[in-house]
Amino acid sequence: MASGGAAGEGEWLKVAQLRAAVEAQDAHAREVDNLTLRRFLRARDHDVDKAAAMLVKFLKWRRETAPEGFVPEAQVRRELSQDKVCMSGVDRAGRPILVAFPNRHYSANRDMAEFKSFIVYLFDKICARIPRGQEKFLAIVDIKGWGYSNCDIRAYIAAIEIMQNYYPERLGKALMIHVPYIFMKAWKMIYPFIDNNTRDKFVFVDDKNLQETLQREVDESQLPEFLGGKMPLVPLKDYVQQPHQAV
Structure with a gap:
C-alpha cells in the first residue's frame, strides 16, 4: 500500500535516486518537481526501478498527448x-x-x-x-x-x-x-x-x-x-x- 503524508529522510533519498535514474533516460525529467517524483515513487511502493519506468512512460505520453503542454x-x-x-x-x-x-x-x-x-x-x-x-x-x-x-x-x-x-x-x-x-x-x-x-x-x-x-x-x-x-x-x-x- 502506498504511504501518504509527510516524507521522511529515507523517502527523499529515494526521490533523489529516482531523479537520477529518470534523467539518465529522459532529459525532460529535469523539469519534473520533487513532489511529482514522490507521487510516482509512492505509486510503485517505493521501488525506484518501477517508479522510474512509470515516470519515463509518463513523460513520453505527456509529450504525445499534450504537445502544447495542455489539451486545447x-x-x-x-x-x-x-x-x-x-x-x-x-x-x-x-x-x-x-x-x-x-x-x-x-x-x-x-x-x-x-x-x-x-x-x-x-x-x-x-x-x-x-x-x-x-x-x-x-x-x-x-x-x-x-x-x-x-x-x-x-x-x-x-x-x-x-x-x-x-x-x-x-x-x-x-x-x-x-x-x-x-x-x-x-x-x-x-x-x-x-x-x-x-x-x-x-x-x-x-x-x-x-x-x-x-x-x-x-x-x-x-x-x-x-x-x-x-x-x-x-x-x-x-x-x-x-x-x-x-x-
Whole structure:
C-alpha cells in the first residue's frame, strides 16, 4: 500500500535516486518537481526501478498527448458540452471536489480519442486546483439514473488507466453515491483493471448513510447544493482558472 503524508529522510533519498535514474533516460525529467517524483515513487511502493519506468512512460505520453503542454478546449468541446463533470468546493482536508454524473455519458455517442483527451483535460483542471500542501482531490460520483445506454466499460477502464498511470496519488477518495444495482454488474468488469493502491479509494455509500458520510467529508458550505449543501456546481466547460497552470 502506498504511504501518504509527510516524507521522511529515507523517502527523499529515494526521490533523489529516482531523479537520477529518470534523467539518465529522459532529459525532460529535469523539469519534473520533487513532489511529482514522490507521487510516482509512492505509486510503485517505493521501488525506484518501477517508479522510474512509470515516470519515463509518463513523460513520453505527456509529450504525445499534450504537445502544447495542455489539451486545447476545442479538442474536447463535444465532451464538455454534456456537463458530465462539474467543479465544486473543497472537503474538510482542503482537497478540491470534482462531481461526476455518469448518466450523462452515452457510449453510442462517444469518440474514444476525444474521450481520452477529455479525461486528460479534466485531470489537468482538477489537479491545478489542488492547493500547496495538499496533493489529492475528492471525487463525488453520482450514479443516479445510470442505465445500459450509459454503460461504457472501455471508456471507464481507459479513464482509470489514465488516472493510475499518469496522475498517480492524485485521487484521495471517490464517493460513489446513488448507486443502482445494475451498475454493480459493470463494476465487476472494471474492478480487475484497478490497481491495489487505487481500489480502496472507491467508497460505495449506501443511501441511508449518505448525509452522514458527506457531512463527515465536506462542510455544508462546501457541499454541492443538490446534495443539501450551499455550494453551486460549476460545469467544467464554464470553469475558469489561471490559464494552463502546471499539473
